[in-house]
Amino acid sequence: MNKTADTIDWSDPTLQTRSTATARQARLAGVGYLLVIAGGLFAEVAARGSLIVPGDAAATARAITDHETLWRWGLAVHLVYLIPAVVVNVLVSGLFRMVAPALARSALVFGVTAVTVEAVSLLHLFLPLALIEETGAVAALSDGQQQALVYLATRLFATGFAFSLVFFAGFCVLVGWLILRSRLVPRVFGVMMIVAGGCYVVNTLALILSPALADRIAPAILLPILVAELSLALRLAVRGAGQETVGR
Numbered sequence: 332m333n334k335t336a337d338t339i340d341w342s343d344p345t346l347q348t349r350s351t352a353t354a355r356q357a358r359l360a361g362v363g364y365l366l367v368i369a370g371g372l373f374a375e376v377a378a379r380g381s382l383i384v385p386g387d388a389a390a391t392a393r394a395i396t397d398h399e400t401l402w403r404w405g406l407a408v409h410l411v412y413l414i415p416a417v418v419v420n421v422l423v424s425g426l427f428r429m430v431a432p433a434l435a436r437s438a439l440v441f442g443v444t445a446v447t448v449e450a451v452s453l454l455h456l457f458l459p460l461a462l463i464e465e466t467g468a469v470a471a472l473s474d475g476q477q478q479a480l481v482y483l484a485t486r487l488f489a490t491g492f493a494f495s496l497v498f499f500a501g502f503c504v505l506v507g508w509l510i511l512r513s514r515l516v517p518r519v520f521g522v523m524m525i526v527a528g529g530c531y532v533v534n535t536l537a538l539i540l541s542p543a544l545a546d547r548i549a550p551a552i553l554l555p556i557l558v559a560e561l562s563l564a565l566r567l568a569v570r571g572a573g574q575e576t577v578g579r
Contacts, residue, residue: 353426353515354571360422361567363415368561370412378405379456379485388475388482395459395481406456416446420502426572427509434505441501448498452491458484493535500535503528503559515572516563523559530556 378401384390395402420442427435459481462469469477503524510521530552537545 356422357426357515357567357572358569360419360426361564361569361571363419363422364560364564365568366415367412367419368564370408370415374405374409374412378402378408383485388478391485392459392478392481396463399460399463402456402459406453406460409456410450410453413446413450417443420446423506423567426515427506427513430509430513430515434509438502438505438509441498441505445495445497445499445502448495449492452488452495455484455488455491490538493538496531497535500528500531503531516566520559520563520566523555523562527556527559 382391382394382398382402384394420439424435424439424442427438462477462481472480507521507524507526507528510516510524511518534545534548534552537548
């Protein structure tokens with residue numbers, strides 16, 4: 332039977348002990364979430380964002396070749412931060428297991444699926460490095476063909492990443508709904524997470540259905556996402572979670 336904040340007897344000593352453990356779990360989830368956000372900003376903005384030139388395959392290929400180390404670091408950081416991403420999915424969904432077990436499990440499934448799709452998409456980003464390392468094997472390809480392959484690989488990754496965010500949107504919406512049903516975190520964070528999930532879906536659908544629209548709404552549509560996720564991560568890391576965090 333699912334429990335809401337109003338039906339749980341918080342005076343129960345067992346629940347008080349569990350609340351302390353929940354606060355520690357929330358802080359760990361918050362720290363992990365911050366690591367994921369920091370890793371994502373480095374990989375997406377500092378590494379790939381500074382090297383990929385939209386619409387210019389030749390310039391993109393040259394930038395990656397000239398800054399190979401930065402490209403490798405971006406790929407490595409992205410791969411590594413997927414580990415705390417899985418941990419965060421487990422911890423955050425676990426926080427709400429007592430409130431709504433089915434929804435918490437569903438959030439975990441959405442989160443882990445998103446990480447899986449994202450990890451598979453990362454394989455595309457190794458293609459530029461393979462072309463650099465396997466010069467003999469690709470000698471039959473002209474420079475233009477190799478540049479086109481590099482650019483195509485970056486586009487395929489971006490598409491796969493966008494697909495993964497649809498599943499992550501499910502995680503965000505469910506976590507937001509669980510926050511609204513609980514006293515673990517102030518409800519405003521639940522509203523922000525639901526909005527963030529909606530923004531993820533709109534952004535991905537725009538990329539698929541109308542790239543021109545996607546260009547017009549970016550990066551503005553990403554701002555509510557960053558605010559919501561960063562706010563929740565900081566709240567969990569600094570103050571943890573517990574039924575006493577929301578006024579009665």
